[in-house]
Amino acid sequence: MPATALMHVVWPLLAFASTLSYMHKRATSLQGSEGTVKFSTFLLAGMLSCCMLSTSWAAEPLKALRIAANPNLSSIELLTNFGPLAAAMEKELSLKVELVTGKDYADTLNQLKTGAVDIAGTGAFGYVTAMSEFSPKLLVRFVEDDGESYRAVIITRTDSTIRSVADLRGKRFAFTDLRSTSGFLLPMLEMQRNGIELKDLGKAEFVKKQPNSAVAVYTRQVDAGAIADNQLGEKYGVKLDELRVIWRSEPIFHGVWLARPSMSDDDVKRITQALLKISASPEAKQMFRNASVRGFTAAKDSDFDNVRTAKRLLDKLEKEK
Structure with missing residues (x-):
C-alpha cells in the first residue's frame, strides 16, 4: 500500500x-x-x-490500466490477440493501456494480488483459488469460438494401449500447470476417482502451455496428457488423427477478467461496462479476429460453483494422503 x-x-x-x-x-x-x-x-x-x-x-481513480493476460500466450501472441482490444479500451476509458504477460498462472495472479497489474485474465481454477486467497473483483467471462464453455480432456496416441483413465497408472503423463482447471485440476480429480494419485504415475511432466501437452503426447515424450478441448489443434506439427480422447469433463465456463482487490467499485463498474460495450460493438468481430476470445459476457461468482466444488474435493483428497 x-x-x-x-x-x-x-x-x-x-x-x-x-x-x-x-x-x-x-x-x-x-x-x-x-x-x-x-x-x-x-x-x-x-x-x-x-x-x-x-x-x-479508498483507491484513487485509475490513471493507466495494466493488463496481464492468460499465460498460455507468448508475448507476440499477446500483442496479436489483445492489441486491438487494448486500443479500444484506451479509447473507451481515456486511459493508457499496457499489456503484460505473466510467467505462469501463479505469477499472473500474484501480480494482480500485489497491484503490479490492474486486471488479469485467468481460468476457472485460477478464479476460485484467487477468490479464496485475496478476493479480487470479478469483471466478465470470456466467450470463445465454442461459446461460453469448454471441457478438459485426456488424450493419448491412437496406437497406445491406454483405453481409459484406469490405464494411466504407471504411465508418463503431461499436465500443463498446477493452477489450470483443464490442464491439472479436473483430470487429476478424475484420476483420484479411479484410485490413481500423482505418485502412481510413471512420471508427471508440467509443460506450462496447453499446446505443449498435445505435442508431448504426439511426439511420444509422454504416454498421455491433459488439455482443454478448445486448445487441441494441429499446432506445431501435431496430427489429430493420430490422437485419441479417452475422457472428457463436464462443461467448464471459460476464463475471466479480474480486477485487483484495491480497485474502486466505480472503476470496476466502468471497466466492466467498457468490456461489454466493446464486445457488443459492430467492430468486435474484426477486433477479435486473431484473438483467443470472441468477446465477453456478464459474470457472477456462482458460475464457477462446479469448479469450486471440485477444488474442495481435491483439497480434501490431498489432506487424506
Whole structure:
C-alpha cells in the first residue's frame, strides 16, 4: 500500500483511539445508566466517524490500466490477440493501456494480488483459488469460438494401449500447470476417482502451455496428457488423427477478467461496462479476429460453483494422503 494511502488509514484510527479515551473518561465521570447510555452513544458516534474518515483512503481513480493476460500466450501472441482490444479500451476509458504477460498462472495472479497489474485474465481454477486467497473483483467471462464453455480432456496416441483413465497408472503423463482447471485440476480429480494419485504415475511432466501437452503426447515424450478441448489443434506439427480422447469433463465456463482487490467499485463498474460495450460493438468481430476470445459476457461468482466444488474435493483428497 502506498505511504499516502497508509496514512489515510492510520490517521483516522489514531484519531479515533484518542477520541475514545476522552469519551471514556467523560462517560465514567457520569453516574449510573445515564453514563452508560452516554458512553454507548459516544462510542457509536466515534465508530461512525472513523468509518467515514477511513473511506478517504479508498483507491484513487485509475490513471493507466495494466493488463496481464492468460499465460498460455507468448508475448507476440499477446500483442496479436489483445492489441486491438487494448486500443479500444484506451479509447473507451481515456486511459493508457499496457499489456503484460505473466510467467505462469501463479505469477499472473500474484501480480494482480500485489497491484503490479490492474486486471488479469485467468481460468476457472485460477478464479476460485484467487477468490479464496485475496478476493479480487470479478469483471466478465470470456466467450470463445465454442461459446461460453469448454471441457478438459485426456488424450493419448491412437496406437497406445491406454483405453481409459484406469490405464494411466504407471504411465508418463503431461499436465500443463498446477493452477489450470483443464490442464491439472479436473483430470487429476478424475484420476483420484479411479484410485490413481500423482505418485502412481510413471512420471508427471508440467509443460506450462496447453499446446505443449498435445505435442508431448504426439511426439511420444509422454504416454498421455491433459488439455482443454478448445486448445487441441494441429499446432506445431501435431496430427489429430493420430490422437485419441479417452475422457472428457463436464462443461467448464471459460476464463475471466479480474480486477485487483484495491480497485474502486466505480472503476470496476466502468471497466466492466467498457468490456461489454466493446464486445457488443459492430467492430468486435474484426477486433477479435486473431484473438483467443470472441468477446465477453456478464459474470457472477456462482458460475464457477462446479469448479469450486471440485477444488474442495481435491483439497480434501490431498489432506487424506
